Amino acid sequence: MKFTLSWLKTHLNTDADLPTILKGLTNIGLEVEGVENPAEKLGAFRIARVLTAERHPQADKLQVLTVDAGEGAIQVVCGAPNARAGLVGVFGTEGAVVPVNGMVLKKTAIRGVESNGMMCSFRELELGEDHDGIIELSADAPVGQSYAAWAGLDDPVIDVSITPNRQDCMGVRGIARDLAAAGLGTLNALIVPVIEAAGPGPDVRIEDAEGCPAFFARTVRGVRNGSSPEWMAKQLKAIGQKPISTLVDITNYIMIDLGRPLHVYDMATLKGGLVARRGRSGEQVLALNGKSYAVDESMTVIADDEAVHDIGGIMGGEHSGATEATTDVLIECAYFTPERIAVTGQKLGLTSDARARFERGVDPAFLDDGLSIATYLVTHLCGGSASEATRAGSPPAAAKTVTYDPAQCLALAGVDVGDSEQKRILESLGFAVEGHDATFEYQDGVPVTTPANWTVTVPSWRRDVDGWPDIVEEVVRIVGLDQVPSTPLPRAPGVAKPTATPEQAVERRVRRTAAARGLAEAINWSFISEKEAAAVGGGAWTLANPISEDLKVMRPSLLPGLLSATRRNADRGAASVRLFELGRRYLADRERATVGFVLAGEKVARGWQTGKAQPFSAFDAKSEVIALLAAAGAPVANLQSFGEASGAYHPGQSGTMRLGPKTVLAEFGVLHPSLAKQFGLTGTVVAGEVFLDAIPAKRASGFMRAPYAPPALQAVKRDFAFVIDEAVEAETLVRAVRNADKKAIVEARLFDMFVGPGVEEGKKSLAIEITLQPGEKSFSQEELDTISAAVVKAAEKLGGTLRG
Known part of the structure; x- marks a missing residue:
């Protein structure tokens, strides 16, 4: 989430400087990923006036200019077609670094004529895409002054990482609200304009209330769509958004400013009313990104009588988008179910700023206000007359209450915050607090304390707050996570008991043994793709809401992750790869503790003694298996080696280690060629897995073991x-x-x-x-x-x- 400091201050009335604001963001749990000030990279670029412009003696398309950047006339060679005497532009002095390519400007000769610096275009300064000529400023621009300061570019851009539970901070106003609660200023009032409407609202309906519970809309007729005003375009460009047109930029601005995604349709492209319904097999949408997407019955779409125009809550269609020729528009302000948005986005592999907000959960009570603000900006910037609003359905905006005792803050978080301060914090964040505070009185000479009993009403924009521990988190977060004391756990007197379980002790020994034998530990995802799972026998657990299609199945084996890591190491030039991982396999009955390993590349490097490199063999894998089993406490002396292992291994060059014919403790061998090829591995690759859960536990005798007595006689x-x-x-x-x-x-x-x-x-x-x-x-x-x-x-x- 990016925003400029000036944008933040449209919502937050504060005198705090940038370092204080950055520290405040971190203290309340909003991690600052970076800060960039465009003025810093443009410090060496100044406003300059072209005094003379003559044709270059050796090149028809070049001109020799004399420019004044505040320190007298300087000669510059320029190829811009609009360069002329009297033009006021931006000049890069000797030593300046051009932002677009990192080039350091220095005195040079161009076709035999000396040039001292550079007249710049917008693209060269990374201020836009215009590269047809050099920047032209107003004639009264102050020559010699810093261009960044004069143009108001000294506005730091703050990049904040928003966790999935903080949907309210996906808008600048939500971040400002948090900072105000933390005492860094006051939150400015949000002005919701009253729309003077004329005529009935548009025909919008809902046929998929599960995916789209509420669909509000209004038309504006007689608009003039062009370039957005400078203040809006400047803010959008500062955070990396490309201005498109006033109508489109309004929706983007409101989405980032207030966290409320909207969409604008060109009414001339619509055939009949709009309906929020389920997609149908065979329907296609040409989205605004220029790509076509096939929708199905699991997705919510916005369609008219003839075609689908919008993948609901994710991206609009190119056909019905606003253009320069648009005169009548329909403004959509809808509420889409977060779960439906997440599933649709994953199926289509489609991401957007709107999806990032809807799948977290936007404020369901902000539809009317959001529509009014959007309508005001459209009529104010583009003209036209607005209709009445049509409200189809209703959003899930029922108030949620939590019973809370402020003493729970100290009990749960260890932070002592006064009742009045807790109430101030909660009300600053938008919570409503009712009920009685704690009281202390004497009854019959005996002191009696009555604990506080508050009923806290959760604001509509805080979908993540469910119970009193969430209330405690809010209080502690605003007080400052740096204020949480570091308190050691109490320790009982006497000799400390072991804290590790027997299973943890086994895993610790196995991990140390593997490392001591020269294997490097890998830590991989517990999720793999369906294709990878099928290659090792198939997975039993499939995620309903995976991070991505490549992380959809809980791994039935540790091999896919280890083989992917092996390939990455080999691609980077590793001659010998020895990896192990201690983790869990997820089978139909339960998850099972396992240690897996992969040996690839050269076992012994080529040298004058060996003549050529030696690859690993199945016996190397067997050796590792036996060593790991011994570390895990298996009765190695009683192990038996049986035939071939699973289909992941090469037939005839693999096996299993067992206690009897049925108890399989491990499998090992040379990797099957088809599996090695699937993971992009060449040469001989050996691997193995030790099933720690299959190792029989030692019987507890109840007696102390006999002391070690070395033999008196030589063997x-x-x-x-x-x-x-x-x-x-x-x-x-x-x-x-x-x-x-x-x-x-x-x-x-x-x-x-x-x-x-x-x-x-x-x-x-x-x-x-x-x-x-x-x-x-x-x-x-x-x-x-x-x-x-x-x-x-x-x-x-x-x-x-x-x-x-």
Whole structure:
């Protein structure tokens, strides 16, 4: 929301300077995004008079001027067709920076003739689009004076970020009201003119009361549409609005000034009366932005007897818009349901200033006054005679009341504000306060306090206020958010108890483990597009009111967000991408805690030792999965690796980690080529997801765990190599070997696999190292032989033989 300081002061009577106003806006919760003063960038441009103008000796389209900018004659080469002796314009001195392109003016030679500065056009100074010639000022403009100061451009433009709940601040007057309540001035009275009407009002009707509860309108006949007056055009241009014509500029001005969108129709283009109804399949609207939009039954439109002219509350049609030839107009002032506006705008992908206000909720009680102000400006600036107003339907303007005790301010917000000050603040904001204040009296010698009981009537422009906590927020906001004290929470005596839940503790360990293994954490939206959700199995939760079509489905997997982040990193030249995210998947039954990761690019960079870069493999993903499961407290020693993972992964190069055949704890592998292509990724990409909610919780024994007792004797290691069928998984053999003697064998790991000469075709050689831990005494040779025999026997049950 942009406005100039002078525009603000048309509503706020104040002596406060700009820094005070900016600080006040921030303190009451209206974040200032930026301030720009056009006078600052035009400080080096001065009013100058052209003394002489002669043709350039080397160029027919150039002239050599002598100009006086207050310090004597200066020679300038100029190509403007309107440059002539006696013209008063704007001159950029040496060293000035041209706003439109950032060029620094300096002494130079143009076709062999010295030039010292520049005579400027409106476009070069970013004051308009006119570039047909240099600026022409009135002959009495003071030569040598700063152009910005003389033209009244020393007017800072303030840009304020308006949160979705503050629909009242989508107009300059609403912001002025807040500042007045904060003590930075007084709010000027809003003058609503009385319209002298002649003749009946226009034919307007409502057939979609759900989308458009109220449709007020008035006609003005005999208007003359041209350029808007300088004061209006200047204010609109200052905030980035392009002046179009008086009729159009009036509606834009009222929308920004009072937060009330309106629309003006050229009555010559209408066939019959106007009706607010639902759109129909097949209907098209050529909007004012030059684009056509197909409407449907879920949208509210404004139509006549033959065609649709307006996407209700969002944008008017080009066919019925006001032009220079317009003589009779119909002014529409309607109330559109915020929910309908939001859905329509999202479906059409259409944004506008009107939509930004209607979907927040404009003041439903301001239709009559808004129509009267618009009618007055039309008749005052364009002439013509106005009709009576037609009022179809009624807006939802029923008064809303809240029961409030001013003591609730201190109880909820921790800010002690007196009852009288709270009442002043609320009434300054437009609330009506009735009821009795707190009283203190003695009854039979006993002090008795009766709490205050107020009934607060919410103003029609504050749709966001529902209960007493909202009233507290209003009071605290105006007192100043900087006045809220920083009060530490009370702490119970003794040893502090853990504040993290077991689930939070698990997530903390997993996050630290992933970071320690070289993965960078990503934080993505929990919403993805329908196409992305379909690529990972489809989403179960679809939002009824999404931020955009690309954020419509609650993610069923963390992979889409991680893959998008991977692509962005790769596009910026990252040779190796290692990302993880800890968040929630949203499935049909509930949301599930998950940690996902993606490894892409180079695992090992190319160098003189490696010869070429090494990509990641499915085994790298499996390694990450096991490490993350261990950090989460899963019984890693009991994990089993099963077949292929979901359709997001490459068949034959993926798998799952399970506790038994049904409990899936994780899936991992090489990304499916089609999924990688969908996200614009090249090369081998591996990924995985660990399902933290599937990890069984540790049983609470109720006893303290035994103290750690390191073994007194050194462990013994033995190596075995078995020849076994290629179809047998190495993990199956390792598990069998480890279980051959559960008491003595504490670890078993695969350290080599060989296929080739000396090994029969269809077979493979797997080398396994086992670790034996003696207890109270060392192993005897007989005990070692017995354990070895048990290991060999376990392998033989799987078809393996000890390799000679």
